[in-house]
Amino acid sequence: MIDFHTHPVLIREFVSKYPDYERSARDIFGIGNNFQPLETFFLQMDVAHIDRAVLLPIECSRARGVAVSTNDQVSELCGMSDRFIGFASVDPDRQGAVKELEHAIRDLGLHGLKLDPALQDFDSTGNAAMDVYAAAEGLGIPLLIHTGMSWAPGTAIGRGKPVDLEPAIRRFPELNFVLAHFGWPWVWETVALMMKYPNVYADTSGLYYDSPHEFFQFVFREQIPVTIIERSLRNRVVFGSNYPRVEIKNMVRALHSLPLTEGCRELILRENAERLLPKATSQAGVRR
Amino acid sequence: MIIKLEKVQLQTRKSEEAIDITPRVQEIVKTSGVSSGIVNIMTMHTSSGMLVTEGIPCLEEDILTHLAHLCPEDRNYRHRRYLDFDGRLGFNADAHLKSVLGGIACSFPIENGKMVKGSRQTIYFMEYDGPLERTYTVQIMGE
Numbered sequence: 001m002i003d004f005h006t007h008p009v010l011i012r013e014f015v016s017k018y019p020d021y022e023r024s025a026r027d028i029f030g031i032g033n034n035f036q037p038l039e040t041f042f043l044q045m046d047v048a049h050i051d052r053a054v055l056l057p058i059e060c061s062r063a064r065g066v067a068v069s070t071n072d073q074v075s076e077l078c079g080m081s082d083r084f085i086g087f088a089s090v091d092p093d094r095q096g097a098v099k100e101l102e103h104a105i106r107d108l109g110l111h112g113l114k115l116d117p118a119l120q121d122f123d124s125t126g127n128a129a130m131d132v133y134a135a136a137e138g139l140g141i142p143l144l145i146h147t148g149m150s151w152a153p154g155t156a157i158g159r160g161k162p163v164d165l166e167p168a169i170r171r172f173p174e175l176n177f178v179l180a181h182f183g184w185p186w187v188w189e190t191v192a193l194m195m196k197y198p199n200v201y202a203d204t205s206g207l208y209y210d211s212p213h214e215f216f217q218f219v220f221r222e223q224i225p226v227t228i229i230e231r232s233l234r235n236r237v238v239f240g241s242n243y244p245r246v247e248i249k250n251m252v253r254a255l256h257s258l259p260l261t262e263g264c265r266e267l268i269l270r271e272n273a274e275r276l277l278p279k280a281t282s283q284a285g286v287r288r
Numbered sequence: 289m290i291i292k293l294e295k296v297q298l299q300t301r302k303s304e305e306a307i308d309i310t311p312r313v314q315e316i317v318k319t320s321g322v323s324s325g326i327v328n329i330m331t332m333h334t335s336s337g338m339l340v341t342e343g344i345p346c347l348e349e350d351i352l353t354h355l356a357h358l359c360p361e362d363r364n365y366r367h368r369r370y371l372d373f374d375g376r377l378g379f380n381a382d383a384h385l386k387s388v389l390g391g392i393a394c395s396f397p398i399e400n401g402k403m404v405k406g407s408r409q410t411i412y413f414m415e416y417d418g419p420l421e422r423t424y425t426v427q428i429m430g431e
Contacts, residue, residue, distance in 0.1 A: 012421075031375035036421050039299060043419035047303050151375055211368045211379040245376040247417075249303060 002085075002273040002281070003045070003053040003248055005144070005180060005205040005240025008069050008077055012037045018073065020066040028060065028119070029068045030153045033244060041243075042083065048241075048248035052083050052281070054273075056114040056144065059089040063121035064154075071100075075108040085280045087112040087144060091120055092128040098135040105139050111280040116146035118159035125167055133168050137175035142201075142276045147183040147190065149208060151245065162189040169197050176276055178238065181206040187223050194236050201276065202233075203240030204255060204268070212246060212254035220258055234264045238273045290322050292428045295332075300418035304356075306339070306348040307413045309424070310405075316426045317403045325430015327403055330393035332425060335383035335417040337390040343410030351390075355416075359385040383417035390414055398430055 008014075009025040012035040025031055045053055055077055057069035067089070074086040088104030090097040092115070104110045113136045117124040124145070136143050147162045162183040169177055177200050183190035184206040193200045207215050220226050229237055241251040255268065274281040294316050298307065309329070317327050331338050341347055365381035394411060397404040413424055 029375070032371075032373050033376070034421075037299070040419060040421055043299075043301055046301075047419060151370075207377060209368075209370065209377070211362075211377075213362065214368070246379075250379065 001048075001050050001052075001252075001269040002239065003048075003050045003241050003243065004178065004238040004273050004276075005203050006053045006055060006243040006248075007245075008041070008055045008057075008074065010035050010244050011041070011077070014073060021073075024066045024068050028064045028066055028152065029058075030151060031245065038077075038080070042081070044243065044248050045083065048252045050248055050252070052085055053243075053248075054085045054087060054112070054144070054240075054277075056087050057089040058114060058116050058119055059091045060116070060120045062091050062094055064119065068119070068152075071104045071108055071110060075104075075110060078109065085112075085277060086110040087114040089114045089116075089120075090132060091122065092126070092132045093120075093122045097128070097132055101132065101135050102139065105141060111277055112141045113143045114145075115143065116150070116152075118146060118150040118155035118157075119152045121159075124159070125164055130168065130171065133172050133175055137172045142176040142178055144178040144180055144203070146181070147179040148181040148186060148206065149184060160186075162186050162193055166193065169193065169200055173197075173199055175199060176201060178203055178276065180240065181242070182219065184208055184219065187219060191224055191228060191233070194233050201236045201238060201272065203238045204251065205240035205242035207242065207246050207251070212250045213257050216254040216258060226258055226260065229258075229268075230260055230264050234267050235272060235275075237268045238276065239269045289429070289431055290320070290325070292320050292322070294426045295423050296426060298413055298422045298424065300336075300413075300415040300420055300422055302415065303418055304352050305415045305418065306351065307415065308343055308410055309413045310343070310411045313411055313426055314403050317398055317428060318401060320428045322398055322428050322430040323401045325398045325428060326395055327398055328393060328395045328425075328427045328429075329411060330425045330427075331387075331413065332423045333420075334387055334392075335380055336422055337387045337392055337414035337416065338394050338424065339390050339412045339414050340394050340409050341412065342408040343412075348412070351414075355386040355390060356382075358389060359383075380417045386414070386416045398428065 078086040367381035
């Protein structure tokens with residue numbers, strides 16, 4: 001099973017190694033949990049039966065003064081274990097973003113692009129963003145983009161409207177867009193985009209109130225009917241936990257609480273992610 | 289009068305587990321230099337605990353099962369809300385309640401430089417929301 005949405009922001013080993021790491025976790029990402037040894041990350045994956053996790057950095061140093069994990073840090077973690085699949089992040093509004101992305105994919109061995117228009121404070125419909133989307137399409141990597149509400153302090157909710165991405169989705173049909181957090185609260189926008197465009201996916205990492213179980217029951221059974229996923233979107237949803245904002249095990253359990261068939265669950269928990277990340281998930285692509 | 293405090297790190301490996309820390313505490317007492325006094329052992333977390341019971345696997349399982357029965361995960365807890373100071377939601381009220389019910393500390397006398405305990409008494413660090421690296425304190429007071 002693959003977790004498509006984790007943030008390596010609480011790795012104890014990085015606190016002393018990288019001077020900005022703690023400030024970034026506390027003030028920019030906005031999380032108060034204790035830093036934990038890397039071993040805890042793997043154990044959290046183990047108890048949730050997750051084999052591999054996508055690590056997401058956010059290059060928000062222009063907007064927030066410091067990045068929330070860097071490409072180099074993610075690459076370093078991926079070098080420690082083939083259970084990690086690293087994504088890159090670049091700031092579209094900074095000169096050299098395209099070159100930086102190419103370097104991250106070709107030289108650092110990262111496998112996808114992560115963007116967060118709210119935390120990075122850029123216009124997801126602007127020309128600078130289009131250049132980065134074009135580069136990602138050319139590199140053959142997926143884009144995991146934050147949609148919906150963001151918990152990070154100082155971020156604007158309006159930056160996360162899924163339908164704002166439609167021009168880019170139409171302009172780059174070969175670029176797979178993975179809409180994070182299912183775009184909550186704009187879940188229907190996310191569903192509509194997924195139904196209309198074959199290059200749109202969503203991850204399940206939404207959790208904004210109650211427990212994971214209760215949230216999933218409401219969003220995927222009341223806000224939208226679960227049959228939409230089972231019948232129409234089973235090939236377009238990937239499991240994401242948003243760890244460490246929530247423990248992976250709780251999100252896996254929440255997913256299992258939905259009345260989905262075994263085949264549909266297998267697609268969400270593994271096969272769709274493998275299709276999005278063929279190089280990273282094939283044997284040949286595994287870093288040793 | 290000697291007062292010594294040691295903080296011990298412990299990596300738990302499961303969501304819930306009972307970990308026998310008796311040998312570690314005995315060793316700390318032994319090397320403390322205290323001949324007569326008291327040792328107090330306390331977890332520093334609110335979703336873990338400290339228990340003393342007979343050290344056999346069936347009881348470890350029974351305790352965890354019974355606590356889970358008393359504090360089910362799926363109850364309508366008020367704690368299930370966004371905690372702005374943590375940047376995340378709280379949905380582990382069951383773990384906190386288990387900690388409250390089971391307790392977070394235990395104490396033993398020290399005599400002739402050794403911890404005094406019943407032959408079957410075992411000190412357990414109780415993980416209710418792991419796996420996590422945890423810390424417990426061992427404080428020794430005496431002379």
